[in-house]
Amino acid sequence: MTTELRHGYCALCISRCGCVATLVDGVLTRVDPDPAHPTGQALCVKAKAAPEAVYAPDRIPYPLRRTRPKGDPDPGWERISWDEALETIAAKVRAATAQHGPTAVAFGVATPSGTAVADSFAWIHRLAHACRSPNLIFATENCNWHKDFAPAYTFGAGIGMPDYEHAGCVLLWGFNPATSWLAQATAVQEARKRGARLIVVDPRRAGLAVSADLWLRPLPGSDGALALGLAHALIEAGRYDRDFLMRWSDAAFLVRDDDSTLLTHADLHEGGDAGHPLAWDETTGAPAPCPRRPPNAAAEARLALRGRFTVQTVRGAVTCRPVFERLAERCRAWPADRVEAVTGIPAAQVEAAAKMIADNLPLSFFTWTGTCQHSNATQTGRAIAALYGLTGCLDAPGGNVWFSKPPLADITGFEWVTPEERALTLGRDARPEGPPQKGWITTRDLFRAIVEKQPYPVSCLISFGSNFLLSKPNTRLAEAAMQQLDFFALAELVETPSARYADLLLPVCSAWEREGLQAGFQVSAAAEAHVQLRPALAPPQGESRSDTWIVFELAKRLGLADRFYGGDAEAGLTQMLAPTGLTPEALRAAPGGLDLALETRYRKYEQNGFGTPSGRLELHSERMRGVGLDPLPDYVAPSVPHDSRFPLTLTTAKWPQYCHSQQRNQPSLRRRMPEPLVELHPETAMARGIREGEWIEVKTQMGAMRARARFSRHLAPQVVCAQYGWWQYPDGAGDANRLVDGECFDPVAGSNSLRNVPCQVLAGPEP
Numbered sequence: 001m002t003t004e005l006r007h008g009y010c011a012l013c014i015s016r017c018g019c020v021a022t023l024v025d026g027v028l029t030r031v032d033p034d035p036a037h038p039t040g041q042a043l044c045v046k047a048k049a050a051p052e053a054v055y056a057p058d059r060i061p062y063p064l065r066r067t068r069p070k071g072d073p074d075p076g077w078e079r080i081s082w083d084e085a086l087e088t089i090a091a092k093v094r095a096a097t098a099q100h101g102p103t104a105v106a107f108g109v110a111t112p113s114g115t116a117v118a119d120s121f122a123w124i125h126r127l128a129h130a131c132r133s134p135n136l137i138f139a140t141e142n143c144n145w146h147k148d149f150a151p152a153y154t155f156g157a158g159i160g161m162p163d164y165e166h167a168g169c170v171l172l173w174g175f176n177p178a179t180s181w182l183a184q185a186t187a188v189q190e191a192r193k194r195g196a197r198l199i200v201v202d203p204r205r206a207g208l209a210v211s212a213d214l215w216l217r218p219l220p221g222s223d224g225a226l227a228l229g230l231a232h233a234l235i236e237a238g239r240y241d242r243d244f245l246m247r248w249s250d251a252a253f254l255v256r257d258d259d260s261t262l263l264t265h266a267d268l269h270e271g272g273d274a275g276h277p278l279a280w281d282e283t284t285g286a287p288a289p290c291p292r293r294p295p296n297a298a299a300e301a302r303l304a305l306r307g308r309f310t311v312q313t314v315r316g317a318v319t320c321r322p323v324f325e326r327l328a329e330r331c332r333a334w335p336a337d338r339v340e341a342v343t344g345i346p347a348a349q350v351e352a353a354a355k356m357i358a359d360n361l362p363l364s365f366f367t368w369t370g371t372c373q374h375s376n377a378t379q380t381g382r383a384i385a386a387l388y389g390l391t392g393c394l395d396a397p398g399g400n401v402w403f404s405k406p407p408l409a410d411i412t413g414f415e416w417v418t419p420e421e422r423a424l425t426l427g428r429d430a431r432p433e434g435p436p437q438k439g440w441i442t443t444r445d446l447f448r449a450i451v452e453k454q455p456y457p458v459s460c461l462i463s464f465g466s467n468f469l470l471s472k473p474n475t476r477l478a479e480a481a482m483q484q485l486d487f488f489a490l491a492e493l494v495e496t497p498s499a500r501y502a503d504l505l506l507p508v509c510s511a512w513e514r515e516g517l518q519a520g521f522q523v524s525a526a527a528e529a530h531v532q533l534r535p536a537l538a539p540p541q542g543e544s545r546s547d548t549w550i551v552f553e554l555a556k557r558l559g560l561a562d563r564f565y566g567g568d569a570e571a572g573l574t575q576m577l578a579p580t581g582l583t584p585e586a587l588r589a590a591p592g593g594l595d596l597a598l599e600t601r602y603r604k605y606e607q608n609g610f611g612t613p614s615g616r617l618e619l620h621s622e623r624m625r626g627v628g629l630d631p632l633p634d635y636v637a638p639s640v641p642h643d644s645r646f647p648l649t650l651t652t653a654k655w656p657q658y659c660h661s662q663q664r665n666q667p668s669l670r671r672r673m674p675e676p677l678v679e680l681h682p683e684t685a686m687a688r689g690i691r692e693g694e695w696i697e698v699k700t701q702m703g704a705m706r707a708r709a710r711f712s713r714h715l716a717p718q719v720v721c722a723q724y725g726w727w728q729y730p731d732g733a734g735d736a737n738r739l740v741d742g743e744c745f746d747p748v749a750g751s752n753s754l755r756n757v758p759c760q761v762l763a764g765p766e767p
């Protein structure tokens with residue numbers, strides 16, 4: 001018997017926890033934490049179940065072709081060779097492109113935050129772009145858009161990472177890292193041991209909320225009101241960073257009262273520069289320029305943040321107010337008692353939270369899906385970003401910092417899709433400032449293109465994971481659309497409900513069976529400097545192959561070898577790593593990873609400005625106004641239809657045992673969470689004759705699902721929290737997305753209202 005230890009990391013979720021695998025005679029037997037690794041302090045149950053994932057009996061063993069019509073519960077799978085599978089896909093892609101152009105072929109990818117497809121994410125994008133497809137489905141609108149892209153309207157970039165090592169106060173908002181990002185949970189706990197305060201905003205008392213200094217319990221979707229209320233409290237108390245706002249934000253920029261546009265040089269002089277904003281100089285009593293790079297604190301200190309001023313423009317007198325004045329006025333509408341009325345959070349707690357923040361700067365915050373899966377997600381995100389802007393902590397020590405990252409080459413080939421082709425991305429007309437600008441589409445738009453051929457037909461879908469029948473709303477529409485799709489090839493580990501609509505099923509190996517590159521582990525400056533080429537920790541099962549291998553093989557058969565390093569994935573990896581100075585060989589020689597010498601610089605905006613149009617942190621966004629939206633953050637009540645039959649609010653959350661619709665096939669995990677649960681308040685249950693542990697029914701306008709009742713006294717009585725992603729029951733038990741219609745979404749991002757669905761619960765039969 002030979003026992004071998006191999007260093008790696010768990011790639012199953014965004015946390016990418018460092019680990020050491022044990023192989024006995026080449027068989028993966030266990031996975032343990034690697035305390036020497038920057039994210040190796042702990043592993044969750046999903047990583048510990050690695051051997052069960054690898055050797056699961058329901059893994060797809062070899063490429064399969066369907067022989068029965070779509071919609072038949074039994075696809076009649078027939079074994080085929082890899083060669084035949086790849087040739088078939090290439091022929092279908094070529095035919096669809098020849099018939100309708102590259103827009104007829106869509107690509108798909110599972111979430112890189114909740115699967116290991118991150119290993120191949122960039123290559124999958126490169127393949128789509130090399131095929132000149134502007135359409136790629138990926139969960140971004142309900143997942144990471146609101147933390148990685150939408151904050152650009154305010155910050156010019158994503159929210160960065162909390163600098164936990166130096167934070168005085170940590171604010172976790174609709175984010176439960178104890179379940180979803182172990183390395184962040186560990187970092188928060190270390191910050192707390194150092195004395196940092198913790199505020200958690202979550203309708204559930206879950207994870208770190210249990211031990212937080214303050215747990216604020218909003219009604220689902222009401223977070224924007226809380227953000228404005230907290231901002232109001234800080235402004236009222238004068239506890240905002242005036243110097244930061246004056247010098248590095250647009251707070252002093254004047255906005256015209258008549259049309260809410262910024263006052264610029266063009267308003268004052270014929271032929272003036274419309275890109276040149278103005279502020280009010282209190283010493284001269286006249287507008288003064290606001291350059292991208294503020295000259296010095298003294299010059300800026302003369303500018304007004306408050307007040308209303310009359311300015312003579314080339315077309316007559318107009319009144320103007322600084323952006324800050326307008327924001328303050330918005331916030332003034334949110335005194336703590338009104339926040340209480342809308343969010344359900346006691347006014348005293350709102351005031352206590354504002355004080356805790358102001359007393360314990362620097363503030364670090366993180367927000368994730370709790371605030372994004374709503375019809376008002378963009379404005380909620382803008383409100384939280386504006387609140388954060390007031391603290392002046394962005395990119396400062398102990399704040400949210402854009403840590404230096406290992407400089408990988410961008411190999412996604414985004415520019416191969418021409419601007420004309422890009423303009424055709426599904427949903428781009430309706431949501432030009434949302435994910436379609438990056439080529440990421442929603443299933444709602446894809447299904448319309450499949451079924452109604454509007455705005456043009458999509459006939460071919462090539463997807464690398466994703467179980468969108470379970471992870472996106474409106475399961476019934478999905479089923480109907482997938483039946484009508486001409487050709488669908490899916491690379492998967494197991495036969496999911498989405499896979500049952502595939503024409504070809506390709507067996508992909510799990511992350512444990514393939515190499516994977518992680519350049520930077522996100523959670524701290526030191527972790528970001530860590531680069532690791534994870535070795536395969538077990539041999540690939542059956543005929544399974546990595547997504548990257550599939551991409552390169554398809555590229556060759558599509559005549560795209562020249563865009564794929566002659567079809568040599570190793571050459572591609574070398575190219576990707578080149579800017580870091582590292583080579584694949586050097587990384588293979590150090591399987592635990594290598595640390596780059598990256599310098600952490602704070603307040604990089606002092607050199608470069610922010611990545612916004614004005615170069616400053618923008619509380620007022622002209623880009624938003626440009627697409628007909630409110631340029632200032634506001635609370636927009638969720639656009640959820642009221643129906644007296646459904647008096648309760650359904651929300652969802654993740655659980656430690658599973659990622660989305662995965663892992664139910666792993667016995668050690670299934671033992672811990674054998675059946676779908678729905679959490680509800682005991683009084684809500686009692687009023688309906690429901691006992692703890694019983695199977696109950698959750699109903700919405702769209703239909704019903706079942707789950708076992710779990711009581712929680714900490715939930716608001718009108719809130720019910722269900723699971724999603726179960727497909728092990730014939731009647732859709734545990735699939736909350738079957739209850740969501742998909743027509744209620746954010747106008748900018750397209751994020752679905754998955755966490756605020758009117759519902760009713762009743763005692764129900766077992767499935």
Ligand SMILES: Nc1nc2c(c(=O)[nH]1)N[C@H]1C(S)=C(S)[C@@H](COP(=O)(O)OP(=O)(O)OC[C@H]3O[C@@H](n4cnc5c(=O)[nH]c(N)nc54)[C@H](O)[C@@H]3O)O[C@H]1N2
Nearest residue numbers: 113114174175176180220221368369370653654658659660
């Ligand atoms: N175990 C596990 N880990 C995962 C994943 C997984 O599926 N399972 N998925 C990965 C992925 S893809 C992602 S995007 C991340 C997501 O990571 P998180 O965003 O942390 O995941 P959730 O638990 O879905 O949501 C966080 C919290 O939002 C709360 N919430 C629900 N509605 C609201 C609301 O209206 N307002 C507020 N403020 N909070 C609300 C929920 O109660 C929950 O505790 O996790 C990643 N990690």
Ligand SMILES: Nc1nc2c(c(=O)[nH]1)N[C@H]1C(S)=C(S)[C@@H](COP(=O)(O)OP(=O)(O)OC[C@H]3O[C@@H](n4cnc5c(=O)[nH]c(N)nc54)[C@H](O)[C@@H]3O)O[C@H]1N2
Nearest residue numbers: 110111115116117139143464465466467471491652660661
């Ligand atoms: N109601 C509700 N719905 C939600 C959410 C919610 O909180 N509530 N969360 C949303 C979020 S945050 C996200 S990100 C989406 C996730 O949506 P999806 O990306 O569709 O996630 P999954 O349903 O887990 O499906 C992923 C599939 O990819 C396969 N897979 C795993 N690893 C690999 C790999 O390396 N390669 C390949 N080819 N396949 C692989 C898995 O077997 C699985 O079937 O769900 C969203 N849906």
Ligand code: SF4
Nearest residue numbers: 010013016017044047
């Ligand atoms: S939190 Fe769990 S699933 Fe995610 S990377 Fe760490 S060990 Fe893996």
Ligand SMILES: [Mo]
Nearest residue numbers: 111113114143
């Ligand atoms: Mo996600």
